[in-house]
Amino acid sequence: MRRSLMRQVVTVFGGSGFIGRQVVKRLAAQGWIVRAAVRDPVDAGFLKPMGEPGQVIPIAANITKPDQVRAALAGADAVVNLVGILFEKGKASFDAIHRQGAANVAQAAREAGVKRLAHMSALGADKNSPSAYARSKAQGEEAVLSAFPGAAIFRPSVVFGPDDDFFNRFAKLARISPVLPVFTGDGFKPVHTENGYGIDWFGSGGPTFQPVYVADVAEALVKGVTDPATKGKVFELGGPRRYTLKEILELILKVTELTSCLVPLPFGVAKIQAAFFGLLPKPPLTSDQVKLLQVDNVVRGGKPGLVELGIVPQAAESVLPTYLHRYSL
Template sequence: MSVRRLTSELGPGSVITVFGGSGFIGRHVVEALARRGYRIRVAVRRPNEALFLKTAGDVGQVEPVQANIRDTGSVRAALEGAHAVVNLVGILSEAGRQGFEAIHTSGAERIAREAKAAGIDIFVHVSAIGADAESPSAYGRSKALGEAAIRRHVPGAAILRPSVVFGPEDDFFNRFAAMARLAPALPLIGGGATRFQPVYVKDVAEAVARAVESGVADGLVCELGGPEIYSFRQLMELVLRETGRRRLLLPLPVALARIMASVTQFLPGAPLTTDQVKLLGIDNVVSAEAQKEGRTLALFGIQPTAPEAILPAYLVRFRRRGQFDQLRPATQ
């Protein structure tokens, strides 16, 4: 059941602090909130790299500010005078001090603790399907611990767990499309049977905005997925179809994938890590329980968008002749 809000309703001009607002999901969340007339304070480590977000609203409506969720002082400053907070900060692989525990757990708790101290009880946190304290993946465990930490400080927080998020700047379809352009085969870790439910980034952003403004998800854990479930193999077939490529789909035993990842995780950009190999063995779909209870995009009145409706617009650049190759049959 939704937790009733203690603060007054938001209105045009209310200040929303968005941590991680310059990222893939964040830029769309900022746009969705700006359309509603809120003032957006985009809390990021490097504000100069978030200046492009100023055009998402009217003059002065979107303001990038410096904040590091590992630093209490900067988090407190970013929340000063805010009426609501959205946390989108997340990482897929660890690098230096940017570890899963520091970002997903301690960082999330720091934001929630400071939000409580500032009297902010409108809190929307974007986690991930697969967040589980018993997960074999450090990523999954850290996400679950972060959710629990937030709830200790802000019990009425809305927690949104998307499946794989797709859109023009995504790190999933773009990555495998780029691989298909160069490699003779695409790997199917564990045979490619793991299931996913890709969800469109604009659907996720709209859910966040509606969670902020309506309170419909307060106190709930919602799972966000697209209209269809695909196996990993089917997703790779979709990538090849949209890019007009013919590539071998090569089943890769998990043991061999772990050996490969133990090396590639130290390469620039960490193309594959041992922790990601563990994640690729776990289904990433909306649970039957969430579906039954309506804790999905349906709660926000959003009809999910199919990948097939969006992928052609941004994967076309991976075709041999770009937009001029759209009607050609698959090539090498």
């Protein structure tokens, strides 16, 4: 298989990112010539050793610029689009990146005669969502399938791994803060127990997530350009277990052996905090993210996932200790 694929070219937009570097490594191992289309090719030089000399090639490309996208796809056999943002800044809006940028890639791929396209979306993509992020992801899916009907769409839940921006963020916070917030929409309720009346502070424990390991997501994306059975399908990617936000924070504290106290906060407080955090250059929480948090981020069913792709999902409990231990005191 390596010999048959050696002359095939795949362009990976966002190839130097958290998920992108995992995809690049796997495609190179299968013998593809990999163009890592990134904003700064110099900074992406670390990708080159993932393949043989000249096999992994960082190139400059901005998906909001159609001419650069076309140049990156010239002569390519396949394309993977992983570019996404978690908050808007300047011209980098959700619409520009998730909808128009995705459309640019799909249209250029069709015009270039590219055979396969794997597109990264997100669980919760919904045109009717109150979140601009989720709406833009759904609009991006529509734009991709309209221009390239055979594209494979992948919707992961929260992705975890050594360089993630979710578990690492809470672990860093736990190391410096005596408290960790659990945003809840049904807490602070009076309850009757066998010992009398009390307060259910956390309610159901906050939003629910289904964290999925980065290596499993990368493997799924690779199948999106190598397995003909994925053409034109939408895959929902989640790990083997669902966790409330409270359970996730408890797991982080257990792995790191830190002693922060969990404090319930109503979403009203989260909205106020987000209004202030949104003024920072890299906000830890935005108003749009608060809207996202009010909807569970889990696989809904009815669409294929990791199991249908032949991938056995790895649990967070087995992976988190391999990299969160660095936060232990």
